[in-house]
Amino acid sequence: LFSLLMLYPVLGAGAVERIKKAGVLKVGSDVAYAPFEFMEGDKPVGFDIDIAQEIAKALGVKLQIINTSFDGIIAALKAKKFDIIISAMTITEERKKEIDFSIPYYDSGQIIVVRSDNKDINSEKDLKGKIVGVQLGTTGELTAKKLKDQVGIKEIRSYETIPEAFMDLELGRLDAVINDLPVSLYYSKNNPKLKCVGKPFTIEQYGIAVRKEDKDLLKKINEILTNLKKTGKYNQIYKKWFGV
Numbered sequence: 001l002f003s004l005l006m007l008y009p010v011l012g013a014g015a016v017e018r019i020k021k022a023g024v025l026k027v028g029s030d031v032a033y034a035p036f037e038f039m040e041g042d043k044p045v046g047f048d049i050d051i052a053q054e055i056a057k058a059l060g061v062k063l064q065i066i067n068t069s070f071d072g073i074i075a076a077l078k079a080k081k082f083d084i085i086i087s088a089m090t091i092t093e094e095r096k097k098e099i100d101f102s103i104p105y106y107d108s109g110q111i112i113v114v115r116s117d118n119k120d121i122n123s124e125k126d127l128k129g130k131i132v133g134v135q136l137g138t139t140g141e142l143t144a145k146k147l148k149d150q151v152g153i154k155e156i157r158s159y160e161t162i163p164e165a166f167m168d169l170e171l172g173r174l175d176a177v178i179n180d181l182p183v184s185l186y187y188s189k190n191n192p193k194l195k196c197v198g199k200p201f202t203i204e205q206y207g208i209a210v211r212k213e214d215k216d217l218l219k220k221i222n223e224i225l226t227n228l229k230k231t232g233k234y235n236q237i238y239k240k241w242f243g244v
């Protein structure tokens, strides 16, 4: 066992080398989460995509985004379908058991979204007896499940992607959606039929996910993120997508 433990750092030393040799950084993302990652025609764009681009640039390689359903994204990372996950993914203790996270790169939290003409849902407790939509495998789903008994949510419906949940909300098939604040704000700004209500009721931070054995890559990504903040590049990308 001791000699195996000694080998561990050696085995983990090669991820950066491997990516450089391949000439491409493969990033897994559920590209249906504006403004972090979404399709503009056939091109993935967004805040996360720009951050991914900077990481690839710093590594001296090209970027390839691999569109992956969020629910299976950790399993896909572990199965080596790509090198890292950048997908507005919240750092959680549960996920940390399976993968490593970079230093936090974005502050977020959950908010309630309803139709603009709705007057009776203003906070979590108003979800009593209501049908609530979430994205499968997200912290939004987790939050809704926790609230279910607490406030008496009638039913939780989990969707593959968040635009599908917003669509059903618009069509009146849901009473509310629980989802990340920045994405909900962006969506409701572009769609006057929906609005955010109440205050964000969780505090979350996004991180870039890396396989546990790729310690050298994790260290490199943290260096690159720190540098992006230092040089002002991070702020520039932030302004581009959030306007402040």
Ligand code: ARG
Pocket: 029, 030, 031, 032, 033, 037, 070, 087, 088, 089, 090, 091, 135, 137, 138, 139, 140, 162, 180
């Ligand atoms: N931040 C939430 C989570 O980690 C939602 C992320 C969903 N991301 C996406 N690209 N659809 O669970």
